[in-house]
Amino acid sequence: MSIAPTRMIERTKRRQPATEREACVVEVHEHSPPTLFHSGEQFRLERLPVGSRIVYPPPPMKGLIDVDAAICAALDSPLGMDPLDSLLRPGMKLTIAFDDISLPLPPMKLPDIRGRVIEHVLERAYRAGVEDIHLIAALALHRRMTAAELKRAVGSRIFDEFYPDRLYNHDAEDPDGIVDLGKTRHDEDVELSKRAAESDLLIYVNINIVSMDGGHKSVAVGLGTYNSVKAHHNVHTMRHSKSFMDPSKSEMHNSTNRQGDIVEAAVPIFHIETTLNNDMFDGPLSFLAKPEARWTAREQTTFAALKRTTDRMNPKLRRAAFHKSTAPYSITGVQAGAVGPVHEVTLEHVAAQQAVYVKGQADIVTAGLPYVGPYNVDSILNPILVMCMGLGYFFNLYQGVPLVREGGVMIFTHPVKREFHPVHHPSYVDFYEEVLSETKDPAEIERRFEKSYAEDEWYRHLYRTSHAYHGVHPFYMWYWGAHGLQHLGDVIFVGGDAEACRRLGFRRADTMRDALEMAEQVVGRDPSLTHFHCPPLFYAQVEA
Missing domain, CATH: 3.40.50.11440 (LarA, N-terminal domain)
Structure with missing residues (x-):
């Protein structure tokens, strides 16, 4: 696969040393190790085609001393x-x-x-x-x-x-x-x-x-x-x-x-x-934030044991174990006062930690979707939230232009299981069964169904007295992906449940190789490919 000839990365504001900056964008060659993909509460190792580009998060900034x-x-x-x-x-x-x-x-x-x-x-x-x-x-x-x-x-x-x-x-x-x-x-x-x-x-x-x-x-x-x-x-x-x-x-x-x-x-x-900062992995698991080529022999062994253990665990126990994990973040800034000047400084701090400059869009972007998003803390990443995570958040983690070109393809790894938390997401179940069986089009969904869900007295009661998201919440999660749905030519989930992917309107594949062959049917032969290696969290500053 070919990719744009110029590959450059810079950091804004608090720059990291040159060697760390350069490590954020890596080209895959024939001796490159397999690439880590998150897939819900499990991990996948995939070999990407030679010439692919991997965009890694910047290393964690040092936090405030006091x-x-x-x-x-x-x-x-x-x-x-x-x-x-x-x-x-x-x-x-x-x-x-x-x-x-x-x-x-x-x-x-x-x-x-x-x-x-x-x-x-x-x-x-x-x-x-x-x-x-x-x-x-x-x-x-x-x-x-x-x-x-x-x-x-x-x-x-x-x-x-x-x-x-x-x-x-x-x-x-x-x-x-x-x-x-x-x-x-x-x-x-x-x-x-x-x-x-x-x-x-x-x-x-x-x-x-x-x-x-x-x-x-x-x-x-x-x-x-x-x-x-x-x-x-x-x-x-x-x-x-x-x-x-x-x-x-x-x-x-x-x-x-x-x-x-x-x-x-x-x-x-x-x-x-x-x-x-973006220091998400603690202690012996800190290597998960590093490029795979920089893993030591001990870290490779640790990962093999981690993957073997998580693959064999009971799914409910595995989910519980992941949700108990906490991150050793450091505080990089505290600012107070009026909304305008405060937020301006905040955005500078965020850019200093997260901005990765990338030259050129790709025909295909791959990413592994993790087990947790903003709306399933101590809960389940149900199919609607998987869609929002992929097209609402991962697709939108950019400034400038999207990392994937218009009409391009995004390939995600995630099991996309038809599972819902009965307490947290009651209206999500009905949205999945009733709304998506009728249409996937965000504008039609908004016109035909939103008002009745938003004003439903039972959903309102559960929101107020239990621990349920508002009845309208699954609609907003679907709308978050509206720009991505409009921009992309196709969306493919590797390892995704066949029925759930069909209900969402996406294609699925058993392997990454199969997904890449399917994507070539949309973008043509010899496509450019970029892997968005998140988490830890970052965004791409993309120059077309």
Whole structure:
């Protein structure tokens, strides 16, 4: 297979040594070792054709030496706002909102940075005589966090003091807990948590693991409702968001920014954003983040044992073992203050860790899909979420132009089993059985089915009282892939369940060799091929 002759990688901002930069893009030759593919809770080793290109994540950046000092500095010298201490006073109503369990993935080793930041905020609030304080997990339309999950995020001390009356999950369907803040100039509804909207100060504590998150999106989405979220989580907006990882070129971000302007005009907001490195694998498994050619003999032996063990494990036990894993992330930045300047610095930190510059698109892009995404923490990556992971997230991990050319093919490895978590994803089952049996077209799905699922009283009840995702959530997961569906000529899953792949509208193959032969039927003979070697998380800065 041939590929574009020029292959170059650079890093922005905090550059890594040249040898590390060059290691991020590797050309496959006849003596190259097999390439690691994630496939759900298992691993695959595949030999890619000679001349293929592999894009690896950058190595982890060094974290801050003193995280607590960095938090204090951010609160004392915020960007575009007065110091936090000067904003706190006796008798005020203070609300602290924070990101839910959809990130980071895998969960970070304790202590969680959200709890560390909130500890510092509370210390200053108590010193200022503030008594009316509430903590809200900003769920949007995600499932409610359990008590144990809340405790893990904020820490035992905060949990014991605030839960459950003053530490709780946002409820986007509470008729008495939501206020209407009006409409944007584009007629987009802006609804928000009543407690947050009526606060004298709202503090938002964020973790940014991708450039898509943070900024105005934190409050407008995290504390919003279906009416406000549907303004940008729709097929038209998703298809016109040509790069979710480049907010300046994303219609979704344009919409959330307009909503954010309305929110910021209604309530003072002090944003605290934190960034992590991509150190996902701990201890003896750290080699999984390295190019296979750099594995030592001991690491090769460790991998062989790991693969043999996971292949033989009972599927439920294997899933449980993977979901118990945590990542030794280091904190790379803490910034606080006004939304604009804070998020600008955040995006610089994310780019410094994650941006990989790649010259030229490919006819075929391959990738292995891991076991966990933002919406199946301690759960199951059901077929709808597999589609979202592949076409909604992996396809969109780029800036500039997609890594795969228009009309090209993406090949994923994943079992795509027809499995659903009965508590977390009840509306997903019905979406899979009812909606996808009728049509796969996102626009038709939106027109014919969305409203009935979004307003279904049973789904609403499960969202509010159990731990179910909102009834409309599977629709939004399908819409996330709308741009990818429009851009690609074909999607193939290696090892995917035949019935599930047919229901999703994708093709499947038994082996990578078979998948490549199928792809050549779409893109022609002697295609260029790039393997997107994720995780750890990164995005490609692609120059056509």
